[in-house]
Amino acid sequence: MEIDDILAEIFLNGGGNIVILLIAIFIILSIFLGVRIVPQAEKHVVERFGRLRAVLGPGINFIVPFLDKVRHKVSILERQLPTSSQDAITADNVLVQVDTSVFYRILEPEKTVYRIRDVDGAIATTVAGIVRAEIGKMELDEVQSNRSALISTIKSNVEDAVDDWGIQVTRAEILDVNLDQQTRDAMLQQLNAERARRAQVTEAEGRKRAVELAADAQLYAAEQEAKARRISSDAEAYATQTVAAAIAANGLEAAQYQVALKQVEALVALGKGEGKQTIVLPANAMDAFADAFGMLKGRKT
Incomplete structure (x- = not known):
C-alpha cells in the first residue's frame, strides 16, 4: 500500500470520529439548553423570536433549544414597598401626613413584564392617590378612629388598580398619621376641655346619687318606724282585748x-x-x- 492510500484511510477514519464528537457535543448542548430547572421562589418567562412563548413554574421544564430563550427570571416572593409619606387634606380641612407601606406578590409574571416597567413606582403612585382620595372623604376624628376600615378600603382599591399587572396586594398598612403643631395644640385643648367636662359630669352624678341614697335611707327609716308603731299598736290592742275579755269573764x-x-x-x-x-x-x-x-x-x- 502506498503512502497516499494510508494517509487517505487515516483521514477518513479521523473525520468520522470528528463527526461523532460534534454530534455528541450538539446533543449535550441541546440537553443543556432545553432543560430548565426553576427554583421554588421564581417563575421564568420564555420568548421565541421575541414573542412570549411560555411561563415556566418551579421544577424541571423543557424548552426548544436554540429557539426558546429565558428572557426574564421573576421572583414570586412577597415584597414590601419602601415606606412612603404623602400629604392629604381631610373633609374638615385638616392637613395630615400619612405614612403607608404596601406588601405585594407577583402572580402572573407575563403581565408584570410586558405591561409595566417600574412596578414599585407604579404601585407607590397608585397608593398615594388612593390614600388622598379616601382621606378627603373623612374627617380627622374618623381617620383616627376608623383606621382599620380605611386600611381595608385602600387595600381593596389598590388591588383593583393593579389587577392588570398580574400583582396581588397582600397587605396595606397606615403606619402613622402626623399633624402639624397648630393642629396638635388645638386637639390638646379640645381633649383637656373634654376631660374637664367629663369630670364635672361625674361629680354631678356622684352628688345626685348621694342625694338619692340619703332619701332612700330616710324613706327606709320612716317605713321601719311606721312598722314599729304599727306593731306596738297591735300589741296594745291585743292587751286591751285581753283585759276586756278578763273583765267580761270575771x-x-x-x-x-x-x-x-x-x-x-x-x-x-x-x-x-x-x-x-x-x-x-x-x-x-x-x-x-x-x-x-x-x-x-x-x-x-
Missing part, C-alpha cells in the same frame, strides 16, 4: 285586782332606785296593798 273585781297590782309594782320599783333611802308613800298606798292582798285572797277562795 267581772269588775278582776279589773280592780289588776289596778291594785300595778300600784304595788310601781311602789316596788320606786323603792329599788339608787340613792333612795327615804321613800315617800301616798296616803292610800297601804290601802292599795290591802286591796291587792284582799282581792288575791278572795280569788284563792
Whole structure:
C-alpha cells in the first residue's frame, strides 16, 4: 500500500470520529439548553423570536433549544414597598401626613413584564392617590378612629388598580398619621376641655346619687318606724282585748285586782332606785296593798 492510500484511510477514519464528537457535543448542548430547572421562589418567562412563548413554574421544564430563550427570571416572593409619606387634606380641612407601606406578590409574571416597567413606582403612585382620595372623604376624628376600615378600603382599591399587572396586594398598612403643631395644640385643648367636662359630669352624678341614697335611707327609716308603731299598736290592742275579755269573764273585781297590782309594782320599783333611802308613800298606798292582798285572797277562795 502506498503512502497516499494510508494517509487517505487515516483521514477518513479521523473525520468520522470528528463527526461523532460534534454530534455528541450538539446533543449535550441541546440537553443543556432545553432543560430548565426553576427554583421554588421564581417563575421564568420564555420568548421565541421575541414573542412570549411560555411561563415556566418551579421544577424541571423543557424548552426548544436554540429557539426558546429565558428572557426574564421573576421572583414570586412577597415584597414590601419602601415606606412612603404623602400629604392629604381631610373633609374638615385638616392637613395630615400619612405614612403607608404596601406588601405585594407577583402572580402572573407575563403581565408584570410586558405591561409595566417600574412596578414599585407604579404601585407607590397608585397608593398615594388612593390614600388622598379616601382621606378627603373623612374627617380627622374618623381617620383616627376608623383606621382599620380605611386600611381595608385602600387595600381593596389598590388591588383593583393593579389587577392588570398580574400583582396581588397582600397587605396595606397606615403606619402613622402626623399633624402639624397648630393642629396638635388645638386637639390638646379640645381633649383637656373634654376631660374637664367629663369630670364635672361625674361629680354631678356622684352628688345626685348621694342625694338619692340619703332619701332612700330616710324613706327606709320612716317605713321601719311606721312598722314599729304599727306593731306596738297591735300589741296594745291585743292587751286591751285581753283585759276586756278578763273583765267580761270575771267581772269588775278582776279589773280592780289588776289596778291594785300595778300600784304595788310601781311602789316596788320606786323603792329599788339608787340613792333612795327615804321613800315617800301616798296616803292610800297601804290601802292599795290591802286591796291587792284582799282581792288575791278572795280569788284563792
